[in-house]
Amino acid sequence: MKQKHAVVIGSGFAGLSAATHLAANNFSVTLLEKNDSPGGRSRKFETEGFTFDMGPSWYWMPDVFEEYFSHFDKKPADYYDLIRLDPSYSVIYGQDDILNIPANLDEFKSMLEQIEPGAAEQLDKFLAQAKYKYQVGIHDLVKKPSRSLLEFTSLTLLKDVMRMDVFQSMATHVRKFFKSEKIIRLMEFPVLFLGETAENIPALYSLMNYADIALGTWYPKGGMHEIIKGMVTLAEEKGVKIRYNAEVEEIEIERGEARSLRLISGERIKADLVIAGADYHHVDRHLVNPKYSNYSEEYWDKRVLAPSSLLFYLGVDKKLKNLHHHNLFFDEPLGPHADAIYTNPRWPEAPLFYACAPSVTDQTVAPEGMENLFLLVPLAPDLEDSEETREKYYGMIMDRLEKITGQDIRSHVIFKRSYAHADFKADYHAYKGNAYGLANTLKQTALLKPSLKNNKVSNLFYTGQLTVPGPGVPPSLISGYVVAKEAIRENS
Numbered sequence: 001m002k003q004k005h006a007v008v009i010g011s012g013f014a015g016l017s018a019a020t021h022l023a024a025n026n027f028s029v030t031l032l033e034k035n036d037s038p039g040g041r042s043r044k045f046e047t048e049g050f051t052f053d054m055g056p057s058w059y060w061m062p063d064v065f066e067e068y069f070s071h072f073d074k075k076p077a078d079y080y081d082l083i084r085l086d087p088s089y090s091v092i093y094g095q096d097d098i099l100n101i102p103a104n105l106d107e108f109k110s111m112l113e114q115i116e117p118g119a120a121e122q123l124d125k126f127l128a129q130a131k132y133k134y135q136v137g138i139h140d141l142v143k144k145p146s147r148s149l150l151e152f153t154s155l156t157l158l159k160d161v162m163r164m165d166v167f168q169s170m171a172t173h174v175r176k177f178f179k180s181e182k183i184i185r186l187m188e189f190p191v192l193f194l195g196e197t198a199e200n201i202p203a204l205y206s207l208m209n210y211a212d213i214a215l216g217t218w219y220p221k222g223g224m225h226e227i228i229k230g231m232v233t234l235a236e237e238k239g240v241k242i243r244y245n246a247e248v249e250e251i252e253i254e255r256g257e258a259r260s261l262r263l264i265s266g267e268r269i270k271a272d273l274v275i276a277g278a279d280y281h282h283v284d285r286h287l288v289n290p291k292y293s294n295y296s297e298e299y300w301d302k303r304v305l306a307p308s309s310l311l312f313y314l315g316v317d318k319k320l321k322n323l324h325h326h327n328l329f330f331d332e333p334l335g336p337h338a339d340a341i342y343t344n345p346r347w348p349e350a351p352l353f354y355a356c357a358p359s360v361t362d363q364t365v366a367p368e369g370m371e372n373l374f375l376l377v378p379l380a381p382d383l384e385d386s387e388e389t390r391e392k393y394y395g396m397i398m399d400r401l402e403k404i405t406g407q408d409i410r411s412h413v414i415f416k417r418s419y420a421h422a423d424f425k426a427d428y429h430a431y432k433g434n435a436y437g438l439a440n441t442l443k444q445t446a447l448l449k450p451s452l453k454n455n456k457v458s459n460l461f462y463t464g465q466l467t468v469p470g471p472g473v474p475p476s477l478i479s480g481y482v483v484a485k486e487a488i489r490e491n492s
């Protein structure tokens with residue numbers, strides 16, 4: 001039988017995962033990427049001896065990466081070396097009020113016990129539930145293509161869903177176990193990765209606390225982009241042909257079937273199957289004729305997007321003190337910032353921010369004696385983004401960073417690049433300049449997410465952080481796997 005040709009759009013985690021699964025299942029695969037390097041939101045850039053990861057910096061859920069590579073009889077260690085961080089991260093509540101989260105569970109429990117007597121025992125109960133949710137959630141639920149309710153009708157699964165706290169908010173759930181505001185903020189932090197506040201995220205996602213506390217925070221030596229490098233090597237080993245600077249302008253459809261892709265260069269590439277790993281909205285509204293779109297502009301406008309971000313990539317010509325690898329600046333109240341992201345979108349008056357200094361762990365990402373610093377302020381999508389505003393926020397967070405860590409940083413910055421909404425749009429066609437895709441609210445979970453299959457085009461599928469299972473690196477890897485399985489089932 002003639003080998004079928006699959007074309008995958010986008011070399012992010014989801015596109016690379018889908019392409020590699022297809023190639024390993026006897027498809028000839030071409031992957032088209034608009035940028036000149038792979039990784040999408042997890043690209044890197046190098047300058048003046050610094051290597052900056054452009055997006056993700058937290059390596060959580062190591063078992064998901066193990067599983068990904070094991071599909072191809074490989075393991076992460078074949079491609080990159082992992083280091084477990086200790087402390088996992090630091091939470092800065094104020095100048096002299098900092099928690100360094102130990103990697104060791106007993107030390108972590110002692111720390112909680114000092115803040116709130118009885119919290120260690122409560123943590124055991126909280127984690128026992130979180131573990132169960134993680135096992136069922138990550139190893140079963142997230143792998144459902146979510147195309148039909150029938151997928152969820154087995155009795156065991158229904159019982160599982162009830163035990164998974166799908167209908168209770170994370171905020172309510174955490175408060176059943178802990179009273180201290182400090183511990184509550186700590187326990188609510190991981191769900192910020194899911195693009196909403198704890199009030200609007202189902203308590204199912206306390207599975208993220210299990211990932212954080214029990215499975216740990218890891219770092220691939222050389223940076224997060226080493227994962228992408230490994231995935232590209234593996235994809236090419238399996239026969240995927242990756243083409244860079246190959247932006248798709250149209251998916252050409254005839255009689256309900258995608259037949260070819262037209263690049264902006266005018267070149268046409270024939271396809272028996274198309275999997276789009278570029279941002280869903282861009283593909284659905286701009287790459288296919290709107291008569292074949294799954295969803296209208298009104299539908300998209302009503303989705304709750306995960307936040308965008310203002311980022312600064314900084315090269316600092318000295319080593320910094322009082323900073324760990326991951327530092328969460330929670331020295332301002334979350335409420336007004338969350339309001340500025342989710343309820344009344346605006347630039348926040350006093351933003352929380354995150355500082356990542358990977359050169360604390362790994363001197364290969366900065367010249368000897370220097371620091372690689374990445375600052376991130378989560379923001380509402382679709383804000384007016386100007387150089388002047390970016391500078392204002394740079395000043396604001398630098399003041400706090402310098403004051404809290406007790407040192408002059410600004411005058412030691414020898415490289416600086418900012419990145420926000422306009423860049424997300426230009427680089428990834430990101431809808432409203434989103435950074436992390438679609439939020440994992442209850443109304444945007446499983447069957448209620450944009451479908452991974454086009455309803456009107458028999459051989460067009462979608463993958464990535466705007467479809468199932470959701471935002472983040474591990475879910476994007478899983479998304480590629482799930483969509484490839486569906487596409488293979490329908491097209492073999």
Ligand SMILES: Cc1cc2nc3c(=O)[nH]c(=O)nc-3n(C[C@H](O)[C@H](O)[C@H](O)COP(=O)(O)OP(=O)(O)OC[C@H]3O[C@@H](n4cnc5c(N)ncnc54)[C@H](O)[C@@H]3O)c2cc1C
Pocket residue numbers: 009010011012013014015032033034035038039040041042054055056057058059060246247248249277278279282309311376427428429435436437463464465466470471472473474476
């Ligand atoms: C600043 C930031 C920090 C983050 N931090 C973390 C973290 O610490 N941990 C974590 O797990 N997750 C994190 N995330 C989320 C995570 O990075 C994403 O969920 C994940 O990388 C999304 O992968 P994807 O494959 O869905 O999309 P993308 O990575 O965006 O890939 C889509 C690709 O499609 C390409 N493309 C778009 N249009 C076209 C076209 N017309 N033709 C050809 N190609 C096209 C794009 O160039 C891009 O390469 C972070 C994200 C950001 C932005």
